[in-house]
Amino acid sequence: MIECGDFVLRSWRAQRDFAAAFTLIEESLEHLRPWEPWVAAHSAQHTREMLARFEAKWASGEMYNYAIVEDGVPAGMCQSYREPESRGRRLGYWLHPAATGRGTATKATAALVAEMFTLPDVAYLEITHDLANTSSAAIPRRLGFTEIRRDPGTPPTAPAGSGIEVVWRLDRPTPDTDDTRRP
Numbered sequence: 001m002i003e004c005g006d007f008v009l010r011s012w013r014a015q016r017d018f019a020a021a022f023t024l025i026e027e028s029l030e031h032l033r034p035w036e037p038w039v040a041a042h043s044a045q046h047t048r049e050m051l052a053r054f055e056a057k058w059a060s061g062e063m064y065n066y067a068i069v070e071d072g073v074p075a076g077m078c079q080s081y082r083e084p085e086s087r088g089r090r091l092g093y094w095l096h097p098a099a100t101g102r103g104t105a106t107k108a109t110a111a112l113v114a115e116m117f118t119l120p121d122v123a124y125l126e127i128t129h130d131l132a133n134t135s136s137a138a139i140p141r142r143l144g145f146t147e148i149r150r151d152p153g154t155p156p157t158a159p160a161g162s163g164i165e166v167v168w169r170l171d172r173p174t175p176d177t178d179d180t181r182r183p
Contacts, residue, residue, distance in 0.1 A: 002066070004111045007104065009066035009078065011058055014051040017067065017074070022047045024074045024096055031097040035133050057081070064115075068095065068108045075099035078108045080116050080125070087123035088169075089116055093139065106139050113143060117172055124171045131164040140168035 002009040012021060025032075025042055032039045057063035063081040067074040076095035083090055091112055093105050109127075116122050127145060129136035140147075145168035152164045 002111050002115055004107050007068055007070040007075065007108070009108060009111055009115075010069055012051050012054045012065055012067050012077075014048065014055055017051060018048060020074045021051055021067075024076070028094070028096050031100075032094060035130065035136070036094065064112075066108075066112065068093075068099070068104065070099065070104075075104065076108070078105075078112050080112055083126065087121065089122055089125050091116070091125055091127050093136075100135075106142050109139050110143055113170065122172060124169050126170075127168045128165050130162055131166050132162040137166065140170075143170065145170045 022044060025039070025047060029039055029042060054063065054065040058065065061082075063079060065077060065079040068076040068078060074096075076093065076099055078091070078093040080089045080091050082088075091109060093109050093112075095105050113125060116125055125145075126148075127136075127140040131150065147166060148169045149167050150164050151167065
């Protein structure tokens with residue numbers, strides 16, 4: 001568990017968290033639908049399978065998926081998963097619509113960044129989002145990530161997508177780095 005002031009990040013557990021995860025996704029469908037293609041498959045069975053995958057991938061270190069929990073209730077998810085190149089990890093995040101606009105996603109992602117850089121094999125972190133998703137773009141910008149490329153020409157994977165993927169990167173801080181960029 002990672003303490004983040006007014007909320008915590010904790011791992012999802014298939015048995016314990018099914019009802020809460022299903023409700024969180026159910027209540028967030030319209031908010032997520034424009035950007036997340038996986039919501040088209042939302043169902044109780046899909047949620048159970050997703051939580052089981054989260055647990056299995058956590059055990060292997062392939063993916064760390066956290067519930068963002070405020071007052072005992074999940075308000076969103078954030079995750080880190082291995083890049084195809086083994087020295088990097090990708091980060092992702094989303095919130096229930098009632099939890100947006102308060103800095104929660106930025107604080108959760110900052111905590112996830114700090115946690116991932118405790119892993120000795122992580123040289124860099126990346127965040128990707130569709131160019132049209134300006135809300136997602138604000139987070140890497142606030143946390144000091146650098147936009148490294150835009151990958152055009154792919155068909156949009158979600159209804160509101162432009163098909164242009166923006167990739168942001170943050171390299172592991174060195175001991176002499178002054179890391180004053182905190183949300």
